[in-house]
Amino acid sequence: MDSLLSAEEVKAFLEVQDPQLNHLIQKGKLQAFKIGGAYLRFRKDEVLAIHQELHPSKKAKRSTPWFARARDFWRFNNFYILSLLVIAILFLVVVRF
Numbered sequence: 001m002d003s004l005l006s007a008e009e010v011k012a013f014l015e016v017q018d019p020q021l022n023h024l025i026q027k028g029k030l031q032a033f034k035i036g037g038a039y040l041r042f043r044k045d046e047v048l049a050i051h052q053e054l055h056p057s058k059k060a061k062r063s064t065p066w067f068a069r070a071r072d073f074w075r076f077n078n079f080y081i082l083s084l085l086v087i088a089i090l091f092l093v094v095v096r097f
Helices: 007-014 018-026 044-054 066-096
Strands: 004-006 032-035 038-043
Touching: 004 007, 004 044, 007 018, 007 038, 007 044, 038 044
Parallel strands: none
Antiparallel strands: 004 038, 032 038
């Protein structure tokens, strides 16, 4: 089953207000599932397609730069890296003597 998004999530992602969202639904560009007379859920893949139409200049975000990825890797794994270095140094000290 496709992922479903709430109306609030769709409005935030598409950067639209209620009238614009209702207009997209009425024109048939976006299918909404009604529960109790209110639009509550939208298919994620349809919302992504509409986003491409509404914001063609906004391409998918570029991948993060290598230094940002390296920084994140260090922040997440620094304990393990430092522990491995300490163990390697202790091993070398014990083997030499």
